Amino acid sequence: MSVPAIPAIDVSVTATGLGHRFAPGRGLESLDFALAGPGVVAVTGMNGSGKSTLLRIVAGLLRPTRGSCEVRAEGRAIDPPQRRTIAGFAAPELAFYDEMSVEENLLFAAAARGAGAAQEAIATALAATGLEARAKDRIAALSSGLRQRVRLAFAILHRPALLLLDEPGSHLDGPGREIVERIVDDFRHQGLVLLATNDERELRLADRRIELRSRGLGDPA
Amino acid sequence: MILRVVLLLWIAGSLVAGFLWAPLVPGLGPTTRVLYFHIPSAWITVVALAWSMVHSILYLKRKRLEHDDHAASAAELGLLFCIVATVSGSMWAKAVWHSYWNWDPRETSIFFLLLIYGAYLALRSSIENDERRARLSAVYSAIAFVTVPFLLFIVPRLYFSLHPDTIINTRGKVDMDPRIRTAFFAMLIGFTGLFFWILNLKVRLLRLERSRAEQAAV
Amino acid sequence: MPTGESNFGAAVWAILRKECRTEWRTRYGLNASLLFALTTLTTVSFAAGRLGDRVDLMSAFLWIVLLFASMASLAHAFVREVDGHTLTFLRMVASPAAIAVGKLLFNLVFLLVLEAVTVPLFFILMDAPPPQWGRFLALLGLGSLALASTSTLVGAIIAQTRSRGALFAAVSLPLLLPVMAAAVSGTRNQWQNLSVRSELGLLLGFTAAVLGVSVLLYDHLWND
Numbered sequence: 305m306s307v308p309a310i311p312a313i314d315v316s317v318t319a320t321g322l323g324h325r326f327a328p329g330r331g332l333e334s335l336d337f338a339l340a341g342p343g344v345v346a347v348t349g350m351n352g353s354g355k356s357t358l359l360r361i362v363a364g365l366l367r368p369t370r371g372s373c374e375v376r377a378e379g380r381a382i383d384p385p386q387r388r389t390i391a392g393f394a395a396p397e398l399a400f401y402d403e404m405s406v407e408e409n410l411l412f413a414a415a416a417r418g419a420g421a422a423q424e425a426i427a428t429a430l431a432a433t434g435l436e437a438r439a440k441d442r443i444a445a446l447s448s449g450l451r452q453r454v455r456l457a458f459a460i461l462h463r464p465a466l467l468l469l470d471e472p473g474s475h476l477d478g479p480g481r482e483i484v485e486r487i488v489d490d491f492r493h494q495g496l497v498l499l500a501t502n503d504e505r506e507l508r509l510a511d512r513r514i515e516l517r518s519r520g521l522g523d524p525a
Numbered sequence: 526m527i528l529r530v531v532l533l534l535w536i537a538g539s540l541v542a543g544f545l546w547a548p549l550v551p552g553l554g555p556t557t558r559v560l561y562f563h564i565p566s567a568w569i570t571v572v573a574l575a576w577s578m579v580h581s582i583l584y585l586k587r588k589r590l591e592h593d594d595h596a597a598s599a600a601e602l603g604l605l606f607c608i609v610a611t612v613s614g615s616m617w618a619k620a621v622w623h624s625y626w627n628w629d630p631r632e633t634s635i636f637f638l639l640l641i642y643g644a645y646l647a648l649r650s651s652i653e654n655d656e657r658r659a660r661l662s663a664v665y666s667a668i669a670f671v672t673v674p675f676l677l678f679i680v681p682r683l684y685f686s687l688h689p690d691t692i693i694n695t696r697g698k699v700d701m702d703p704r705i706r707t708a709f710f711a712m713l714i715g716f717t718g719l720f721f722w723i724l725n726l727k728v729r730l731l732r733l734e735r736s737r738a739e740q741a742a743v
Numbered sequence: 744m745p746t747g748e749s750n751f752g753a754a755v756w757a758i759l760r761k762e763c764r765t766e767w768r769t770r771y772g773l774n775a776s777l778l779f780a781l782t783t784l785t786t787v788s789f790a791a792g793r794l795g796d797r798v799d800l801m802s803a804f805l806w807i808v809l810l811f812a813s814m815a816s817l818a819h820a821f822v823r824e825v826d827g828h829t830l831t832f833l834r835m836v837a838s839p840a841a842i843a844v845g846k847l848l849f850n851l852v853f854l855l856v857l858e859a860v861t862v863p864l865f866f867i868l869m870d871a872p873p874p875q876w877g878r879f880l881a882l883l884g885l886g887s888l889a890l891a892s893t894s895t896l897v898g899a900i901i902a903q904t905r906s907r908g909a910l911f912a913a914v915s916l917p918l919l920l921p922v923m924a925a926a927v928s929g930t931r932n933q934w935q936n937l938s939v940r941s942e943l944g945l946l947l948g949f950t951a952a953v954l955g956v957s958v959l960l961y962d963h964l965w966n967d
Contacts, residue, residue, distance in 0.1 A: 675925075
């Protein structure tokens with residue numbers, strides 16, 4: 305079930321005074337770090353400390369209100385709108401089109417990205433997440449655990465150099481969690497993996513940790 | 526403080542001049558005096574809209590909430606002056622044209638501005654998050670900015686052809702009595718000063734409210 | 744690695760196909776709009792009766808019916824993405840510009856389908872005189888394009904507010920007034936066998952302006 309190895313892409317993420325404010329007192333605290341791939345970095349912190357926010361900013365989905373977040377691939381800075389081409393993103397709030405099947409959703413993603421060899425990439429992603437038998441099922445008919453697998457399949461579909469996984473183990477059963485581990489292991493040598501989680505098993509996958517401190521709720525232990 | 530007193534005296538002076546010193550236009554009678562309120566209000570309506578749109582575009586470029594404060598405050602004041610202009614114009618129309626409303630091109634244009642202001646403020650009130658509200662309302666403002674000129678172009682065409690017999694000329698403004706002109710321009714300057722003074726107050730108020738909310742949250 | 748222009752075209756095409764497919768499978772947008780158009784049409788023709796030669800009223804009614812029917816559904820394109828939480832998925836696979844253009848094309852297709860049903864019915868129910876086909880269809884086409892381009896942009900804004908659909912008509916109407924005015928005046932003129940060139944020019948200019956400003960604004964549409 306392992307995916308064919310491709311040469312590692314040199315990716316780095318650098319945050320300088322990075323912060324995001326949703327409303328007074330809510331959001332991400334000022335943050336500084338420099339990460340370079342390949343490798344796996346865990347982002348931890350209490351609920352509300354901004355883990356998801358940080359991943360969305362890195363993915364280019366959210367514009368920080370303070371500071372900057374720079375993503376470089378092969379030495380070239382990637383602007384936020386372009387990051388979708390190098391980043392794979394899975395988060396609990398990511399949803400797919402209910403009226404279409406798993407395969408159709410992934411085909412749409414591949415077609416919209418203009419990627420070649422879509423069928424092959426989809427077959428690989430479905431195999432890696434154990435969804436082959438469910439390919440023709442509509443999203444509406446899937447359980448929450450299976451939907452989480454579709455999120456993972458979508459995140460790895462275009463072999464991203466930067467893999468952003470927000471709570472990848474949520475809703476997953478034992479075999480599902482093994483899938484997460486396998487995916488992270490596959491990607492750790494060819495790119496940078498950011499893992500937002502507080503789960504002990506997933507934390508063991510990481511080479512490094514960033515701990516976010518939430519404001520107003522006291523320091524996490 | 527001194528500026529405020531000067532502004533007050535200036536407007537009071539212009540009012541006295543308009544009512545006691547300047548003559549009436551023959552044929553218009555006492556309705557001449559609506560000129561001192563109506564046209565300055567219409568002028569401020571346009572100034573406020575322009576101010577609001579310029580700051581909206583500046584917000585999109587620089588992403589600083591102060592620009593949004595300016596855009597929002599100017600729009601709120603613009604709506605107020607727009608209502609004053611519409612109502613005073615309508616009252617004048619009743620006196621002179623014997624009808625409160627007849628979709629004359631100018632009435633249509635100001636009504637349209639009223640709708641734009643209303644839509645902009647309604648949009649603002651339905652978004653909670655500060656940054657999102659600023660961003661989306663600025664985008665709306667920019668769309669309105671490019672569509673307004675089309676209406677100003679089409680309206681006279683359309684309504685002229687629908688009502689070929691409503692011939693509305695300039696309100697005897699071409700050969701305005703010099704005293705009327707003096708009082709009128711004094712009033713125009715007074716209104717402009719009033720607008721920027723209130724605008725400044727509103728912007729400062731918004732800034733204070735935000736910094737207080739920020740402090741309360743820490 | 745996908746790059747450049749071909750990618751933009753591919754993304755727009757993929758989004759258009761996706762929209763058509765999801766709409767076809769549920770059809771609630773189309774059904775609702777057709778019913779809405781029918782309701783408005785019935786109300787107008789019932790209330791006004793047969794207007795015969797009153798082409799000035801007829802052209803106004805025609806565009807009111809079309810405006811109402813389109814208002815009922817054009818906001819949907821983005822509201823559905825937000826309600827279904829699929830906007831993140833969409834944003835991860837396509838650029839904001841491709842999303843905007845894909846949605847615009849879908850809205851245009853949607854409007855044309857709606858008109859293909861509504862306009863013939865209008866002619867039958869209102870007993871309208873036969874139009875000057877060339878001018879009439881040009882007005883209808885450009886009017887729809889102007890309607891679709893404006894409502895796509897406003898729909899993208901509205902989808903991110905609290906009230907969603909409720910505000911859509913109120914917020915897009917002031918922007919659409921020039922379109923309505925030009926379309927009504929042009930439709931009347933073609934019935935009276937007059938020139939519609941300036942109306943077509945206005946609709947075209949309006950559409951160009953809205954599309955131009957959309958291109959400048961699309962990066963600001965979804966940023967949080």
